[in-house]
Amino acid sequence: MPLTRQGRKHCAQGVSLKSWIADRQLQEDMLHVSLRSTALSLFRQELFDTAVFEAFKVLEVLIRQAAGLGDESLGTKLTARAFDPKGGPLTDKMAEAGERQALMNLMSAAIGSDKNPQSHRHVGLEAREMIIMASRLLGIVDNRRPT
Template sequence: MPRLKDIYPTTIQLCDAPLLDLSEAVLQVLGSQLQGSQKAECAHNFLSNVLTDYDRSELAALACSESWSWLYSNGFICQHPISDSPWMTLSRLGCKHYEQSTPLKSWVEDRQLPEELLHPSLRSAALNLFKQEMFDTAVFEAFKTLEVSIRKAALLSDEWIGTKLTTHAFAPKIGPLTDKKAESGEQQALMQLMSGAIGSYKNPQSHRHVGLEASEAREMIIMASHLLGIVDSRRAS
């Protein structure tokens, strides 16, 4: 059974470890520990072992307490279902990451989609779906929101959909959302960008299960947010 001491031999190494790296080590130690006859652990016992292994270092115990808290707040450990508080065990997410040895750093990066980066109209449905790991549906909702926003800004009826809508709304020189002051090549490029985004990212999600990864969905939703900002500026003008 691995111990933190095997991963971080000295107190200095443990205390200098980044939070995610130390949390990953704590998860691996807990996972190994809970695979045997022991099915639950509490923070007090775990941190007592840390104090014993690291010469009663309160800084080492504090660092591990931070990692324990991070694992709990992010759903990797949870209250044991049939034990009294404060006994904890690995959650389903924690078991998955322990078994697959997936780096926590990758998990965090794949799921970072800050609310402040998004257009206000995407902060409810699309963001909530993303957090539920329903990535295909989140992208579809984001670009459906974009499509509806274009239609409303251009004062068009519901029969205008998809690339038919975008090529009309942003048609060079004559489109209701076209910046008439922009150079003709820029007008053409924006029309193609809007059409390409709707055609590439909304339509496939509405016709079949695409199976997007978190990182792909995040990039697409941020693009939808950027395009919604452009539509807003054209509506204002």
């Protein structure tokens, strides 16, 4: 199948078809700013497992910082402490109890299941959705930072 006029234009400008497609699959403005230099770059290099790991590592580090917890707090134990529905430092005390519990569960599930995907399974293009999820969760952390 021949390239479209737009495809020929981009190729003529020195943009490879592969990078043009990658740019469309996961656009920079879709992501939290802290993921753009690491996870996005790795995704565009088709290093999907590493891109997902980096996205969730950034999430874990920023949760720890925002909650004021030490380096000994890791993984799902970190998210359980940070978003503890009964008074975690990143818990929205104005939210309904079930919503607070659900957010803690969501954060814990994301860190527990997606941070180390290469140790559980091969990650392909679903990495896009996983990175977008990490980005969304980073936005929640930003909104919960104590002022």
